[in-house]
Structure formats: structure tokens, C-alpha cells
Amino acid sequence: LPVAPEGTTPVGVMTVAGSDSGGGAGIQADLRTFALLGLHGCVAVTAVTVQNSLGVSGFQEIEPDTVAAQIRCVADDIGIGAVKTGMLASAPIIDAVAAQCRASGIGRDAAVPLVVDPVCASMHGNQLLADSALDTLRDNLFPLATVVSPNLDEVRLITGIDVVDAATQRDAAKALHDLGPSWALVKGGHLRSSDESPDLLYDGSEFVELTHERIDTPHDHGAGDTLAAAITCALAHGYTVPDAVAFAKAWVTRGLAAAYPLGAGHGPVNPLW
Numbered sequence: 265l266p267v268a269p270e271g272t273t274p275v276g277v278m279t280v281a282g283s284d285s286g287g288g289a290g291i292q293a294d295l296r297t298f299a300l301l302g303l304h305g306c307v308a309v310t311a312v313t314v315q316n317s318l319g320v321s322g323f324q325e326i327e328p329d330t331v332a333a334q335i336r337c338v339a340d341d342i343g344i345g346a347v348k349t350g351m352l353a354s355a356p357i358i359d360a361v362a363a364q365c366r367a368s369g370i371g372r373d374a375a376v377p378l379v380v381d382p383v384c385a386s387m388h389g390n391q392l393l394a395d396s397a398l399d400t401l402r403d404n405l406f407p408l409a410t411v412v413s414p415n416l417d418e419v420r421l422i423t424g425i426d427v428v429d430a431a432t433q434r435d436a437a438k439a440l441h442d443l444g445p446s447w448a449l450v451k452g453g454h455l456r457s458s459d460e461s462p463d464l465l466y467d468g469s470e471f472v473e474l475t476h477e478r479i480d481t482p483h484d485h486g487a488g489d490t491l492a493a494a495i496t497c498a499l500a501h502g503y504t505v506p507d508a509v510a511f512a513k514a515w516v517t518r519g520l521a522a523a524y525p526l527g528a529g530h531g532p533v534n535p536l537w
């Protein structure tokens with residue numbers, strides 16, 4: 265497990281994402297995983313959501329310049345071992361994040377790996393990314409990503425491919441990889457026909473299949489964020505992408521098994537050290 269050896273200063277990692285007032289997903293989930301995995305969590309807040317276990321009732325975006333400035337001032341001082349993006353809300357925020365990542369040496373061809381979790385909607389169907397931002401996401405951010413980690417709803421929005429089986433999952437991985445990331449991860453957790461949660465990872469030449477048992481629980485709020493956060497931590501510790509994803513998959517599976525009810529809706533995943 266990737267934990268900083270005792271006595272060493274924790275490496276900084278950053279999440280560029282939205283706040284979840286209910287504490288289950290977004291920045292709050294990311295910081296929980298960062299801390300549990302021995303890393304120093306930094307944040308660039310993109311939006312403040314008004315949210316509880318029943319859903320997102322609204323959000324306010326942060327000015328794009330302020331989002332970029334958060335990344336810049338942390339990169340210039342604290343230093344960052346890896347970065348993840350989550351909810352980015354709008355095209356202007358995506359543009360600002362992409363430009364700042366390029367300027368701060370963050371991305372697939374730079375020193376600092378970038379995990380892009382293309383959050384489009386909450387599990388309740390509340391929209392977290394403007395429709396008009398999909399082109400910007402594909403054109404400006406995907407080409408910078410070390411790994412992209414869409415779920416099947418996000419795959420449909422981004423590539424137009426409806427993943428229903430292993431063959432269409434491969435088609436989707438190829439289509440996502442064509443958009444420019446080093447690796448495309450197609451999460452199969454929403455393939456409701458399966459007893460397993462089959463994820464597929466692709467780098468343009470090699471398919472890596474990662475399968476875990478499906479944990480059947482309504483309390484899976486923040487599962488996608490937690491997976492991407494754990495990938496980010498493992499990359500910061502120098503793991504290869506396939507090893508980082510395998511680690512993160514085990515991490516989130518354990519978190520789902522330990523998830524607890526909270527409120528009247530969906531409780532949060534509960535990653536445990």
C-alpha cells in the first residue's frame with residue numbers, strides 16, 4: 265500500500281473539484297482518501313454544491329481565474345506529486361484548469377500525473393457539468409490526462425457509445441483513448457447485468473481487465489471520486505497506471521463494503537485504512 269514511510273514529509277496531492285456539503289463526495293471524499301493514504305491534500309475548489317444524501321439542490325461556481333490561482337499558488341510553493349480533477353462545472357473553468365496545468369507542469373507529458381474524472385452528474389441525476397462544456401472537456405483536458413476515469417453514463421455523453429458488454433466496453437476504451445489521454449479507464453460498475461464490477465484500462469496497445477466482486481449497496485455516494493483519488497495517491501507514490509488502478513479498485517471495493525447509511529438517501533463509501 266502506498267504510504268509515506270514514517271518520518272518523511274507527506275507528498276502534496278491536489279484535487280480540483282467541487283465541495284459536497286453532505287461530506288460524501290467531491291473534495292470531502294478526496295481529502296479523506298488522501299489523508300488515509302498518508303498524503304497531504306491540497307484543493308482547488310471549482311464549485312460549492314448544496315447537497316445532502318438525497319441529491320444536489322444547487323451549486324455556485326467559483327470564478328475560473330480563482331480556480332487557476334489556487335492550482336498555481338500551491339504548485340509554486342508546496343509542490344504536488346499528482347493532481348486529480350472532479351466536478352469542473354463549466355467550459356470556462358475547464359479552460360482555466362487546462363491552461364494552468366500546462367503552465368505548472370501538470371499532465372501526461374509533464375512531471376506531475378493528472379487524473380481526469382469527468383464528473384457530469386450526481387448519482388441522483390443532478391447535472392454537475394454544463395452540456396456546452398463537453399467539447400471543451402474532450403478537446404482541452406483529455407489530451408493532458410495521464411488517465412481518464414468515466415463511468416458508463418459519462419462514457420455515453422463523451423463518446424456516444426452505449427456500453428452493454430465487453431465488446432462495447434473495448435470500443436469505448438478505444439474512443440476515449442483517441443481523445444488523447446495516456447490511459448482510458450472504462451468503469452464497469454454501472455453494468456447492472458453483471459455480478460462483477462469489470463473495469464477496462466487501455467493505453468492504445470494493451471487492454472488491462474480489472475474485475476472485483478460487485479458490492480450491492482445503496483450507500484455508494486462518492487465511489488467514483490474515491491477511486492480517482494486513490495489512483496492519484498498511488499501515482500504520487502510512483503506506481504504505474506495499471507498498478508495504481510488495481511490498488512484503487514481494491515480500495516474502493518473495501519470502502520463500499522464498509523459504507524454506512526446516512527440521511528434518508530444514499531450514504532457515503534467509507535474507505536478504511
Ligand code: PLP
Nearest residue numbers: 282289290351383386387485486
Ligand atoms: N458532488 C460533487 C461535488 C462531486 O464531485 C460528485 C462526484 O463525482 C458528486 C456530487 C456525485 O457523486 P455521486 O455520483 O457519488 O453521487
